[in-house]
Amino acid sequence: MAQARIGLIGLGVMGANLALNIAENEFPVAVFNRTGSVTDDYIASAGDLARNLVPTKTLEELVGALTKPRAIIIMVQAGAAVDAVIKGLTPLLDKGDMIIDAGNANFHDTRRREAALSDLGLNFIGMGVSGGEEGARNGPSIMVGGDKSSFEVIRDILEAISAKHDGAPCADHFGPDGAGHFVKTVHNGIEYADMQMIAEVYGLLRDGEGRSAANIGQLFETWDKGPLKSYLVEISGKVLQTVDEKSGQPIVDIIVDKAGQKGTGRWTAIEALSLGQSPSTIEAAVAARSWSAVKDTRIAGEALFAGLKVETGAAPISEDDLEKALLAAKIIAYDQGLNLLSAASVEYDWDLDLASCAEVWREGCIIRSTMLDEMASAVREGLPHGNLIFAPRFAQRIVEGSSALRRVVASAALQGLPVPAFAAALAYFDTMRQGRGTTDLVQGQRDFFGAHGFVRVDTGETDQHGPWASDIAHS
Numbered sequence: 262m263a264q265a266r267i268g269l270i271g272l273g274v275m276g277a278n279l280a281l282n283i284a285e286n287e288f289p290v291a292v293f294n295r296t297g298s299v300t301d302d303y304i305a306s307a308g309d310l311a312r313n314l315v316p317t318k319t320l321e322e323l324v325g326a327l328t329k330p331r332a333i334i335i336m337v338q339a340g341a342a343v344d345a346v347i348k349g350l351t352p353l354l355d356k357g358d359m360i361i362d363a364g365n366a367n368f369h370d371t372r373r374r375e376a377a378l379s380d381l382g383l384n385f386i387g388m389g390v391s392g393g394e395e396g397a398r399n400g401p402s403i404m405v406g407g408d409k410s411s412f413e414v415i416r417d418i419l420e421a422i423s424a425k426h427d428g429a430p431c432a433d434h435f436g437p438d439g440a441g442h443f444v445k446t447v448h449n450g451i452e453y454a455d456m457q458m459i460a461e462v463y464g465l466l467r468d469g470e471g472r473s474a475a476n477i478g479q480l481f482e483t484w485d486k487g488p489l490k491s492y493l494v495e496i497s498g499k500v501l502q503t504v505d506e507k508s509g510q511p512i513v514d515i516i517v518d519k520a521g522q523k524g525t526g527r528w529t530a531i532e533a534l535s536l537g538q539s540p541s542t543i544e545a546a547v548a549a550r551s552w553s554a555v556k557d558t559r560i561a562g563e564a565l566f567a568g569l570k571v572e573t574g575a576a577p578i579s580e581d582d583l584e585k586a587l588l589a590a591k592i593i594a595y596d597q598g599l600n601l602l603s604a605a606s607v608e609y610d611w612d613l614d615l616a617s618c619a620e621v622w623r624e625g626c627i628i629r630s631t632m633l634d635e636m637a638s639a640v641r642e643g644l645p646h647g648n649l650i651f652a653p654r655f656a657q658r659i660v661e662g663s664s665a666l667r668r669v670v671a672s673a674a675l676q677g678l679p680v681p682a683f684a685a686a687l688a689y690f691d692t693m694r695q696g697r698g699t700t701d702l703v704q705g706q707r708d709f710f711g712a713h714g715f716v717r718v719d720t721g722e723t724d725q726h727g728p729w730a731s732d733i734a735h736s
């Protein structure tokens with residue numbers, strides 16, 4: 262007999278907590294996990310919330326436990342696992358039922374799945390969920406893509422379980438097919454850039470000034486009370502001040518410096534490039550994780566270049582400069598992320614509301630910060646030339662922050678300390694404030710070797726060609 266309003270497959274870190282959140286909001290939820298013993302343990306530890314949880318041991322049982330039209334959340338690893346679950350579910354469902362992929366997914370997969378399920382008369386929602394374990398349990402940020410009418414069917418549940426900003430739910434519908442998963446992907450791209458920039462500050466203080474992890478952690482704790490207040494600065498402060506129980510060392514000192522990546526940062530960079538965009542701060546953060554992975558090579562490089570002299574007399578970087586540089590670079594990362602969303606919206610005809618993106622990121626998600634509220638307002642007011650860094654309320658901060666960013670990047674370069682995301686942010690800013698750049702020469706080179714043509718500054722005539730000096734010399 263149908264007992265539950267919604268189903269959930271995958272009781273891992275995210276699914277288990279999301280189901281508890283749904284149950285706590287008084288929506289009965291039927292749960293299923295591939296490994297059945299996980300479901301038994303889960304129900305046994307759910308306490309009072311077990312009253313709103315319906316455990317099931319087969320997909321047939323799960324489907325039978327749901328009121329119609331059925332709505333089933335899948336919360337498993339991206340890729341083949343999602344396809345396997347969909348394959349098992351579809352023969353059991355009726356036309357009008359809905360599958361919701363709430364994991365991180367490549368939005369191209371979401372578009373493919375939506376089209377295939379639509380042919381079968383089934384609805385498919387691609388839903389990005391951010392906030393990690395704690396967010397899933399107490400209120401994540403939720404980014405929905407797919408048919409709007411399908412979203413309306415589950416809207417009450419999603420709004421109830423989501424984080425709230427001044428009472429407004431951090432859950433919204435962004436457009437058809439892959440729009441929600443794309444917004445989540447770019448969220449993660451910005452997350453990569455933000456994390457990398459914080460790590461660069463850590464590196465400058467650790468390797469440039471010999472400061473201890475705890476001392477740097479305290480600085481982040483202080484910054485978390487000012488304009489940089491954000492979840493990532495807060496947890497960085499906590500991570501750096503945590504002591505490993507086994508060794509008595511700061512825990513970061515015993516963590517191998519090889520960063521994992523499950524794919525969302527890379528998807529952001531790949532998609533950006535195919536859209537003719539370049540969110541260089543995000544690309545730099547993805548690169549930094551990839552470079553971190555080749556630890557043996559870096560160790561060999563350290564030995565090989567051990568004798569290399571770097572500037573030791575570089576001016577010390579002040580804490581004030583670091584704070585301002587981080588703030589400016591972070592604004593630039595958001596500017597680039599929003600530009601990418603805008604380009605994808607045009608390409609895929611999503612009509613994305615960028616202000617809504619910033620609004621659902623204000624609470625619950627990993628990149629939440631006090632600055633996002635102001636960013637959302639700036640986007641609502643309209644961004645000059647589509648750029649956040651041109652918005653009056655951010656342009657001034659960028660002007661002030663850019664001098665600090667310049668000093669930080671210059672000092673890092675002189676000291677031989679890598680700051681790829683900071684450097685990328687600065688180069689982007691300097692490019693965006695240069696009305697005449699240097700690609701006149703690139704255009705000249707292209708025409709020289711490939712007759713690709715150029716546009717004249719003086720007359721505006723297009724498809725112009727040399728003659729070039731060598732042509733002249735040989736003519």
Ligand SMILES: NC(=O)C1=CN([C@@H]2O[C@H](COP(=O)(O)OP(=O)(O)OC[C@H]3O[C@@H](n4cnc5c(N)ncnc54)[C@H](OP(=O)(O)O)[C@@H]3O)[C@@H](O)[C@H]2O)C=CC1
Pocket residue numbers: 270271272273274275276294295296299336337338339341342343345346363364365366390391392393394523
């Ligand atoms: N962890 C995080 O902070 C966040 C994760 N996400 C995304 O959420 C999704 C789930 O992540 P997370 O909860 O961390 O993952 P976990 O590894 O904790 O759990 C994975 C779940 O998927 C199930 N599963 C794996 N393969 C299959 C399969 N072929 N068929 C059926 N079930 C399968 C597992 O079942 P079994 O017990 O049988 O192995 C398990 O329940 C991912 O897409 C992830 O990227 C999104 C936001 C934050």
Ligand SMILES: O=C(CO)[C@H](O)[C@H](O)COP(=O)(O)O
Pocket residue numbers: 365391392393449452521522523524525526627
């Ligand atoms: O979506 C998330 C946070 O928003 C997940 O934690 C995701 O796994 C983070 O990406 P990566 O594992 O590549 O660091």
